[in-house]
Amino acid sequence: MNINCDVSCDVIMDLVAVYKDGFASDDTRNLVRTHLRACPDCRQLYAGYHVAEGIRPADCPPPAASIAPDYSALARHMHRKHMLSTAAMLSVIAVSSAVGVWSIIRLVTGDED
Ligand SMILES: [Zn+2]
Numbered sequence: 259m260n261i262n263c264d265v266s267c268d269v270i271m272d273l274v275a276v277y278k279d280g281f282a283s284d285d286t287r288n289l290v291r292t293h294l295r296a297c298p299d300c301r302q303l304y305a306g307y308h309v310a311e312g313i314r315p316a317d318c319p320p321p322a323a324s325i326a327p328d329y330s331a332l333a334r335h336m337h338r339k340h341m342l343s344t345a346a347m348l349s350v351i352a353v354s355s356a357v358g359v360w361s362i363i364r365l366v367t368g369d370e371d
Contacts, residue, residue, distance in 0.1 A: 265293065
């Protein structure tokens with residue numbers, strides 16, 4: 259089926275990955291090719307897609323030392339956060355247990371003010 263319809267540039271950019279990977283149907287390939295021939299904006303984005311695809315991790319410079327994460331500080335922060343949440347949970351359990359015991363004692367002794 260060959261339906262001529264206008265599609266937005268956003269739709270074409272969604273389809274470009276499928277088109278580029280070779281998984282597009284004949285109709286999608288024709289649609290993308292037709293649009294790319296007619297639309298300079300999408301042609302430019304498509305050209306950028308090729309450039310970005312060629313970038314290898316080895317081509318990227320390592321992060322500057324000033325922005326490298328301090329993993330030991332992160333580990334200390336996470337440990338402190340874990341300990342605080344554990345202490346809060348134990349406090350809730352202790353208070354709940356105390357209230358339960360107090361209620362049982364009042365029930366057994368018949369002390370109901
Ligand atoms: Zn376009």
